[in-house]
Amino acid sequence: MAHDPIHxxxxxxxxxxxxxxxVCGALADEELKELGAxxxxxxxxxxxxxxxxxxxxxxxxxxxxxxxxxxKTSADGRQQIVGLVFPPDFLGRAFAKSNPYFAQAAxxxxxxxxxxxxxxxxxxxxxxxxxxxxxxxxxxxxxxxxWMFVLGRKSAQEKVASFxxxxxxxxxxxxxxxxxxxxxxxxxxxxxxxxxxADIADFLGLTIETVSRQLSNLKRQxxxxxxxxREVFVPNVDRLASLASGDDEAVA
Amino acid sequence: MAHDPIHxxxxxxxxxxxxxxxVCGALADEELKELGAxxxxxxxxxxxxxxxxxxxxxxxxxxxxxxxxxxKTSADGRQQIVGLVFPPDFLGRAFAKSNPYFAQAAxxxxxxxxxxxxxxxxxxxxxxxxxxxxxxxxxxxxxxxxWMFVLGRKSAQEKVASFxxxxxxxxxxxxxxxxxxxxxxxxxxxxxxxxxxADIADFLGLTIETVSRQLSNLKRQxxxxxxxxREVFVPNVDRLASLASGDDEAVA
DNA sequence: CGCGGATTTGAACTGAATCAATCGACGTGG
DNA sequence: CCACGTCGATTGATTCAGTTCAAATCCGCG
Numbered sequence: 100m101a102h103d104p105i106h107x108x109x110x111x112x113x114x115x116x117x118x119x120x121x122v123c124g125a126l127a128d129e130e131l132k133e134l135g136a137x138x139x140x141x142x143x144x145x146x147x148x149x150x151x152x153x154x155x156x157x158x159x160x161x162x163x164x165x166x167x168x169x170x171k172t173s174a175d176g177r178q179q180i181v182g183l184v185f186p187p188d189f190l191g192r193a194f195a196k197s198n199p200y201f202a203q204a205a206x207x208x209x210x211x212x213x214x215x216x217x218x219x220x221x222x223x224x225x226x227x228x229x230x231x232x233x234x235x236x237x238x239x240x241x242x243x244x245x246w247m248f249v250l251g252r253k254s255a256q257e258k259v260a261s262f263x264x265x266x267x268x269x270x271x272x273x274x275x276x277x278x279x280x281x282x283x284x285x286x287x288x289x290x291x292x293x294x295x296x297a298d299i300a301d302f303l304g305l306t307i308e309t310v311s312r313q314l315s316n317l318k319r320q321x322x323x324x325x326x327x328x329r330e331v332f333v334p335n336v337d338r339l340a341s342l343a344s345g346d347d348e349a350v351a
Numbered sequence: 352m353a354h355d356p357i358h359x360x361x362x363x364x365x366x367x368x369x370x371x372x373x374v375c376g377a378l379a380d381e382e383l384k385e386l387g388a389x390x391x392x393x394x395x396x397x398x399x400x401x402x403x404x405x406x407x408x409x410x411x412x413x414x415x416x417x418x419x420x421x422x423k424t425s426a427d428g429r430q431q432i433v434g435l436v437f438p439p440d441f442l443g444r445a446f447a448k449s450n451p452y453f454a455q456a457a458x459x460x461x462x463x464x465x466x467x468x469x470x471x472x473x474x475x476x477x478x479x480x481x482x483x484x485x486x487x488x489x490x491x492x493x494x495x496x497x498w499m500f501v502l503g504r505k506s507a508q509e510k511v512a513s514f515x516x517x518x519x520x521x522x523x524x525x526x527x528x529x530x531x532x533x534x535x536x537x538x539x540x541x542x543x544x545x546x547x548x549a550d551i552a553d554f555l556g557l558t559i560e561t562v563s564r565q566l567s568n569l570k571r572q573x574x575x576x577x578x579x580x581r582e583v584f585v586p587n588v589d590r591l592a593s594l595a596s597g598d599d600e601a602v603a
Numbered sequence: 604c605g606c607g608g609a610t611t612t613g614a615a616c617t618g619a620a621t622c623a624a625t626c627g628a629c630g631t632g633g
Numbered sequence: 634c635c636a637c638g639t640c641g642a643t644t645g646a647t648t649c650a651g652t653t654c655a656a657a658t659c660c661g662c663g
Contacts, residue, residue, distance in 0.1 A: 181499045193489065306620060
């Protein structure tokens with residue numbers, strides 16, 4: 100739980116798993132060397148607080164493996180996850196005095212981190228890097244708004260199906276080395292849930308119990324199988340997708 | 352309802368009401384002239400569709416007056432407003448093949464519009480302009496995530512109070528000529544609602560009836576007064592804010 | 604004056620929350 | 634090696650906030 104990441108040495112960008120898909124992919128060799136010089140690989144354990152709410156940002160990061168949750172908490176303890184950060188996403192709010200939310204490792208995480216000031220200087224110097232980060236941010240905004248629909252208008256069943264579908268999409272993408280390929284999985288899919296039931300509830304605006312019940316429903320229907328631990332098997336992703344958007348109705 | 356805006360002549364940037372607060376405020380005189388040359392002032396009527404969903408973006412715009420709603424609709428007709436665009440906000444999704452959502456005038460709107468390609472060329476040429484738009488986008492992302500908390504975790508009463516508080520903040524800001532001042536209103540406030548009950552419901556993930564009931568509750572409590580037409584009077588904005596965050600409980 | 608859309612209000616219903624109990628996996632210590 | 638405690642997850646029973654269905658009421662406008 101403590102904020103005590105393992106510091107590894109400098110990263111070798113040339114062999115980096117997310118080299119081409121992350122924001123640093125925007126840079127030419129010369130510039131990449133400059134960015135690499137300020138980057139440092141770190142590991143976090145599930146539960147580690149990576150960036151604290153309302154605190155000055157001390158660093159930015161590219162996620163290499165694992166999942167980070169972005170969370171908002173109100174005074175009376177209600178929580179809402181407002182974003183999930185997967186590889187090769189970028190973590191951190193540029194150009195702000197303080198972080199607008201909590202960033203916590205949902206699973207064990209490896210990330211390439213950059214000191215706050217040095218990175219913002221790079222942004223100012225290399226407009227290509229800023230452009231890449233801008234495009235990234237636009238995509239995050241689209242995703243956030245997509246999720247607003249889920250939160251505001253979908254039923255519990257649709258929410259849970261939407262979540263599973265999202266994870267299936269993102270996890271299937273982790274493998275591919277280039278591009279944000281538009282390769283929607285449509286056949287079968289198998290993956291580990293990066294979140295606990297409590298996290299899923301906080302992401303969907305539901306309670307733990309409702310999430311659990313809906314997962315049981317989907318299992319009973321045969322839409323998903325819950326294997327050992329956090330593992331899920333989806334025999335037909337299209338079916339899941341249609342439940343997520345409410346096209347389909349019950350199937351007993 | 353038709354897509355038939357009134358085309359006015361070229362705008363005079365020097366006297367523009369939003370000159371300093373909009374993205375164009377990033378530019379030096381020379382560049383401003385260049386941007387002004389491609390800008391054209393247009394007027395839209397309440398209900399006009401400004402940008403259609405899934406269609407190529409034909410133009411971008413700075414909102415000079417009025418309010419635009421950004422809306423998502425599902426196949427079965429459910430709707431969710433995923434953003435409101437006030438002066439001096441920027442409208443349009445840069446660097447995308449198509450619009451990720453519907454943009455419709457909630458009230459009569461005046462906007463300074465820029466042709467798609469010409470504007471994106473300006474962005475490429477002037478990194479200062481791109482930077483300003485980037486900061487804008489970061490703020491929109493923060494706002495979207497803030498709203499995700501409202502949608503996922505707040506009660507109907509809190510949602511309606513949050514909405515009124517948001518409008519009170521934004522409307523009070525329309526007057527000031529510079530900066531995104533952090534001047535939260537805290538005393539009394541009077542404003543026109545830019546949205547119908549149906550729109551408010553779609554923004555809050557509620558039904559029309561629930562919105563109406565909650566407004567009646569707030570009125571009965573004395574937290575707000577509903578004047579003629581769309582006008583609302585809030586004697587104590589702080590009180591509204593505390594209802595919005597759930598600090599406070601009922602007051603009979 | 605009367606029409607039509609927007610809004611309010613009422614009554615009944617229901618999906619998800621709440622309250623409560625049990626289960627299962629895992630790690631620790633006797 | 635097994636009993637125990639903890640934490641996450643499941644399942645059941647009950648409650649309640651918000652929806653749905655239905656009916657007034659209000660209001661701008663020709």
